[in-house]
Amino acid sequence: MIGDGMGLAQITVAEVYLAALQNDIAPHLLSFSDFPSQGFMTTHAYDRYITGSAASGTAIATGHKTSIGTISMGPKHKIKYKSVATKAHEKGLKVGILTTVPIDHATPAVFYANEPVRHSNYNIGRQLPLSGFDYFAGGGFTYPDGRNHDQENLVALLKNYGYNYIDTKKDFQKLSPGDGKVLAVNPVLEDGAMPYRIDQTRNDITLADFTAKGIEMIDNETGFFMMVEGGQIDWAAHANDAATLIREVLDFDEAVAEALKFYKNHLNETLIVVTADHETGGMALGGRNTKYSSYFDRLKNQKVSMNEFGRLLKQYATAKAGTFSFEDALDMASKYFGLGKKNDGLMLNKADLVRLRKAYEAEFEGVKPASILDEMAVSYNGNYPFASVAVQILNEKSGVSFTSNSHTGIPVPVKAIGPGAELFDGLIDNTDISKNIEVIMGLNKNRFIGW
Amino acid sequence: MIGDGMGLAQITVAEVYLAALQNDIAPHLLSFSDFPSQGFMTTHAYDRYITGSAASGTAIATGHKTSIGTISMGPKHKIKYKSVATKAHEKGLKVGILTTVPIDHATPAVFYANEPVRHSNYNIGRQLPLSGFDYFAGGGFTYPDGRNHDQENLVALLKNYGYNYIDTKKDFQKLSPGDGKVLAVNPVLEDGAMPYRIDQTRNDITLADFTAKGIEMIDNETGFFMMVEGGQIDWAAHANDAATLIREVLDFDEAVAEALKFYKNHLNETLIVVTADHETGGMALGGRNTKYSSYFDRLKNQKVSMNEFGRLLKQYATAKAGTFSFEDALDMASKYFGLGKKNDGLMLNKADLVRLRKAYEAEFEGVKPASILDEMAVSYNGNYPFASVAVQILNEKSGVSFTSNSHTGIPVPVKAIGPGAELFDGLIDNTDISKNIEVIMGLNKNRFIGW
Numbered sequence: 001m002i003g004d005g006m007g008l009a010q011i012t013v014a015e016v017y018l019a020a021l022q023n024d025i026a027p028h029l030l031s032f033s034d035f036p037s038q039g040f041m042t043t044h045a046y047d048r049y050i051t052g053s054a055a056s057g058t059a060i061a062t063g064h065k066t067s068i069g070t071i072s073m074g075p076k077h078k079i080k081y082k083s084v085a086t087k088a089h090e091k092g093l094k095v096g097i098l099t100t101v102p103i104d105h106a107t108p109a110v111f112y113a114n115e116p117v118r119h120s121n122y123n124i125g126r127q128l129p130l131s132g133f134d135y136f137a138g139g140g141f142t143y144p145d146g147r148n149h150d151q152e153n154l155v156a157l158l159k160n161y162g163y164n165y166i167d168t169k170k171d172f173q174k175l176s177p178g179d180g181k182v183l184a185v186n187p188v189l190e191d192g193a194m195p196y197r198i199d200q201t202r203n204d205i206t207l208a209d210f211t212a213k214g215i216e217m218i219d220n221e222t223g224f225f226m227m228v229e230g231g232q233i234d235w236a237a238h239a240n241d242a243a244t245l246i247r248e249v250l251d252f253d254e255a256v257a258e259a260l261k262f263y264k265n266h267l268n269e270t271l272i273v274v275t276a277d278h279e280t281g282g283m284a285l286g287g288r289n290t291k292y293s294s295y296f297d298r299l300k301n302q303k304v305s306m307n308e309f310g311r312l313l314k315q316y317a318t319a320k321a322g323t324f325s326f327e328d329a330l331d332m333a334s335k336y337f338g339l340g341k342k343n344d345g346l347m348l349n350k351a352d353l354v355r356l357r358k359a360y361e362a363e364f365e366g367v368k369p370a371s372i373l374d375e376m377a378v379s380y381n382g383n384y385p386f387a388s389v390a391v392q393i394l395n396e397k398s399g400v401s402f403t404s405n406s407h408t409g410i411p412v413p414v415k416a417i418g419p420g421a422e423l424f425d426g427l428i429d430n431t432d433i434s435k436n437i438e439v440i441m442g443l444n445k446n447r448f449i450g451w
Numbered sequence: 452m453i454g455d456g457m458g459l460a461q462i463t464v465a466e467v468y469l470a471a472l473q474n475d476i477a478p479h480l481l482s483f484s485d486f487p488s489q490g491f492m493t494t495h496a497y498d499r500y501i502t503g504s505a506a507s508g509t510a511i512a513t514g515h516k517t518s519i520g521t522i523s524m525g526p527k528h529k530i531k532y533k534s535v536a537t538k539a540h541e542k543g544l545k546v547g548i549l550t551t552v553p554i555d556h557a558t559p560a561v562f563y564a565n566e567p568v569r570h571s572n573y574n575i576g577r578q579l580p581l582s583g584f585d586y587f588a589g590g591g592f593t594y595p596d597g598r599n600h601d602q603e604n605l606v607a608l609l610k611n612y613g614y615n616y617i618d619t620k621k622d623f624q625k626l627s628p629g630d631g632k633v634l635a636v637n638p639v640l641e642d643g644a645m646p647y648r649i650d651q652t653r654n655d656i657t658l659a660d661f662t663a664k665g666i667e668m669i670d671n672e673t674g675f676f677m678m679v680e681g682g683q684i685d686w687a688a689h690a691n692d693a694a695t696l697i698r699e700v701l702d703f704d705e706a707v708a709e710a711l712k713f714y715k716n717h718l719n720e721t722l723i724v725v726t727a728d729h730e731t732g733g734m735a736l737g738g739r740n741t742k743y744s745s746y747f748d749r750l751k752n753q754k755v756s757m758n759e760f761g762r763l764l765k766q767y768a769t770a771k772a773g774t775f776s777f778e779d780a781l782d783m784a785s786k787y788f789g790l791g792k793k794n795d796g797l798m799l800n801k802a803d804l805v806r807l808r809k810a811y812e813a814e815f816e817g818v819k820p821a822s823i824l825d826e827m828a829v830s831y832n833g834n835y836p837f838a839s840v841a842v843q844i845l846n847e848k849s850g851v852s853f854t855s856n857s858h859t860g861i862p863v864p865v866k867a868i869g870p871g872a873e874l875f876d877g878l879i880d881n882t883d884i885s886k887n888i889e890v891i892m893g894l895n896k897n898r899f900i901g902w
Contacts, residue, residue: 008459025496026493027493042477045476049745050850282854284733285861286858288856291856293501294501399501401854403853404735404742406737407737409737410463410736411463425876426485
């Protein structure tokens with residue numbers, strides 16, 4: 001189970017957010033916080049210290065370091081590496097691959113595809129049905145008809161290979177083990193990705209739902225291998241969007257809790273490993289604004305993701321044509337982020353207002369920052385300057401901070417429970433994950449040993 | 452062995468700095484990086500999520516959560532807690548307490564004193580000889596004659612209690628086990644603290660020297676307990692001074708290596724636990740400037756600590772009276788930090804020069820920032836704006852970043868080797884450290900059990 005971008009700070013912020021909601025100081029543990037085996041995992045790629053999801057995913061899935069952007073091939077793209085999932089499949093185990101991001105995204109892809117460039121999503125998608133894996137779920141294809149809409153449709157291809165394609169909640173709920181191989185996607189997708197948990201509605205299917213169903217679908221006498229990715233922890237961290245990130249970690253945690261339910265009924269034959277491919281955002285619990293104080297509960301005021309807030313603002317501004325004022329934008333920041341509300345400690349000071357106004361002017365009036373200092377003071381992440389500054393200000397007032405919009409190079413936690421979990425103790429490398437799992441599952445032996 | 456402020460990023464930055472100097476991508480391990488038992492430790496205080504050295508030190512030394520600023524007493528200052536060091540001493544073991552910061556500072560103090568307020572350094576110092584511990588070393592007293600120079604001299608008091616006071620390198624080298632109890636301090640101290648390792652000369656005594664000598668002094672048939680603190684990792688992290696911090700971590704690592712030498716000759720009877728009281732600075736390996744790239748070797752260009760650079764600048768400016776120009780300051784930044792040197796990738800861009808000039812104007816021409824944006828762009832740590840901005844710029848170009856000048860709330864690594872080390876695996880709390888050590892050493896039994 002891989003929390004993409006889920007470093008130590010990402011796990012901890014979810015724990016202390018839950019505590020803060022109850023007015024507690026001690027962190028509230030997640031389902032995997034105190035797994036009996038724990039360690040630190042180095043993540044560097046073959047050719048760069050700060051890794052990416054493709055290179056680190058390849059290491060996790062195949063036991064080989066590779067170059068940045070490569071999907072389960074050698075650093076020069078001359079050799080293909082076989083993933084632990086493929087090896088399990090070849091031994092007759094059933095296999096499930098689940099994610100909240102597109103199913104042809106780097107982390108799921110490294111388990112079933114070999115491709116020189118991670119951004120060749122269509123090529124990756126073509127390889128999905130060739131894997132013969134039993135259960136794919138969560139996100140869908142990024143470019144079902146190719147990047148230029150001129151290729152064979154991947155859903156049609158999938159069906160040719162005998163897979164079911166499920167994209168409604170009703171059909172998903174009816175899915176049962178006798179239905180055969182399947183790609184089951186969330187009813188709402190954007191370029192193949194599920195909505196952030198904070199933006200999901202009752203019509204969405206959560207990662208935990210997909211996980212529970214997946215276990216039901218592929219559990220069998222011979223055994224199964226399942227990879228579950230909380231893929232948008234990374235995306236929220238890239239955006240430095242703390243409140244959204246916390247909901248993504250809790251969403252992932254619910255999926256781990258489903259795996260734990262199965263574990264508890266199948267002790268001594270179930271191994272669960274929870275880790276990450278890298279840290280994203282250089283996240284810290286504390287900051288220059290709040291110093292030694294913490295107000296993590298203030299993050300509950302954020303009602304939608306930064307991206308969704310940006311979209312809402314743009315919609316509203318378009319609807320009001322030329323009359324969308326700075327005060328209108330502030331009203332939206334109050335409604336969706338609680339900014340300006342006295343009783344929640346979210347009053348805006350002069351510096352906050354200067355930054356928000358500059359972001360408003362840049363986004364809605366096309367004003368370019370007048371100086372380098374202006375640019376530095378109003379630093380934007382992504383396409384929505386005003387939403388980005390609103391997020392930054394809420395983070396600062398809550399005691400959460402970030403140093404980067406990219407990945408960072410800190411080792412990530414590994415937490416494991418079940419037979420062989422002790423192999424994940426201590427300091428390990430990302431290449432050890434599949435190596436250890438293969439040893440524990442006996443996948444490198446001539447015949448399958450079982451537990 | 453406690454690295455004050457030594458979170459996961461602080462350990463890792465030292466590992467990747469060593470690697471970068473050799474042009475390697477994979478981290479070079481420190482002496483304790485791959486200890487067989489490893490875990491994560493929560494650090495929160497009784498009354499605040501982000502802890503301080505007094506509260507976290509009290510938890511580590513006594514097994515009790517307490518309030519911020521309290522030295523081994525209850526949160527309301529009504530009860531005194533007995534430290535693991537005191538318990539070991541009462542069982543007839545010899546005890547050593549070593550640090551690079553003043554010996555009456557919070558982390559060493561919690562092992563031998565009980566005091567409501569950590570800043571009562573003089574009161575803490577008075578309790579040092581009462582402990583009867585055998586070997587104190589590294590830093591000296593903050594206020595030997597009290598804060599107002601009107602109290603009994605602590606060195607004289609110490610001698611009255613039969614302690615030797617050693618403050619020259621020659622006398623230190625001659626020290627031998629027959630010499631009795633001692634406080635041995637570095638020949639050069641500033642308010643009781645040793646110089647940063649990066650600023651030390653051959654006349655200084657390193658923490659590793661103090662550790663080796665301490666082991667020689669207190670090793671005996673009954674056993675010993677020793678606490679060694681790398682106390683200025685925290686200080687460098689507060690200053691966001693990455694190059695200085697790395698040297699402090701490596702200095703601490705040398706001390707651990709001395710303990711390991713003893714361990715290797717006394718297997719099955721020596722436990723070494725390496726941890727931290729909290730993280731400081733919200734440090735990350737990566738940043739908005741360098742994104743996915745790392746240039747940790749650029750930090751070797753920094754020749755002195757930020758504070759020492761600030762002092763040198765001030766001296767030079769004073770010597771040049773009214774003629775110390777911005778160009779003079781830039782020359783100093785080139786000499787001591789390599790800033791502006793093309794071949795090391797340390798060219799200064801327009802934004803760097805704007806920030807340095809504003810810092811120069813603030814520090815040497817008394818110009819106050821004109822606007823909030825100016826203040827934000829030129830953020831100062833401590834008393835030396837120009838040195839502070841020089842450090843920030845070198846960090847940014849090296850791929851190291853910080854989010855705070857205070858502590859943060861992320862759990863810290865625990866690494867252990869020796870009998871009972873497995874008790875430090877998994878997720879533990881800072882109160883578990885002394886509890887575990889007491890179990891392993893049998894200190895809570897009526898008689899000492901031995902190994």
